[in-house]
Amino acid sequence: MNIGEVAERAGLPAKTIRYYEDIGLICPQRGANGYRAFGETDLHKLAFLGRARALGFSIEDCRTLLALYQDDSRESAQVKALAQQHLAEIDEKISQLESMRGTLSELVTACHGDTRPDCPILADLSRAGEP
Amino acid sequence: MNIGEVAERAGLPAKTIRYYEDIGLICPQRGANGYRAFGETDLHKLAFLGRARALGFSIEDCRTLLALYQDDSRESAQVKALAQQHLAEIDEKISQLESMRGTLSELVTACHGDTRPDCPILADLSRAGEP
């Protein structure tokens, strides 16, 4: 398989696949013409990486997950710990965003959004009332 | 005020303040010794920027917000539109994270997390069942 086909099948841009090779996540063979020659295993790894990335795992986490996947003597506790840690980070991010969302939606509601300059959003940002 | 004091008072790292000057968000005066000399207006702008950034606005949004804040002929509709757009982006991010969270927490729950290698998390990432 050339990079175009594997990109199509794995659902990743060719650029990303080259990047993954660059950082040592995959290591496809090379044909006589210098083209990368991907096998089914490479495709499988790339799809794995795509799904892990879609779950928000960092590249380094993905590297670890791939290593665990290929390690017959792994303990599922290692995988679970990694996933739990990531879950905690996601929860953290969500709560930060929820907090922003709360403030921001109050301000948006309070703003008339007309042709006059008075604006509770700017008033809040400038802390007009210095709370 | 030197940068240390304004950093303390605005609640921003000195590095960040220098960066904000670099990209033209603020323009403090300079003393004879080459030190930045911040006035109350600078402090006020920095605090404004800090709060806007804390609400997740991008630097470019902050630049716009600051310009609107200083523009007496602004229309509050401009501010509201910006905020609404940002709110929509936040909502989008939250829903992406919630979706990750959903899948991930199912997988974490399903994983025994013991010394055996069998792991639903890795099974899902490798799409063992090719759904």
Add this chain to the structure above:
DNA sequence: ACTTGACCTTCCAGTCACTGGAAGGCTTAT
């Protein structure tokens, strides 16, 4: 007067995970 330490300055490099583009080689069809 001298030194110490805490400030301040600029500039360069690195972060993360790509993404875009330039310049050039290979393959296949016309």
Add this chain to the structure above:
DNA sequence: ATAAGCCTTCCAGTGACTGGAAGGTCAAGT
């Protein structure tokens, strides 16, 4: 022979900082 559509490498840029090196300035203490 040429055109298109692949492929290759390498370099630069993204956002919003952050760390660190190398060096100048200031205030206090001896």
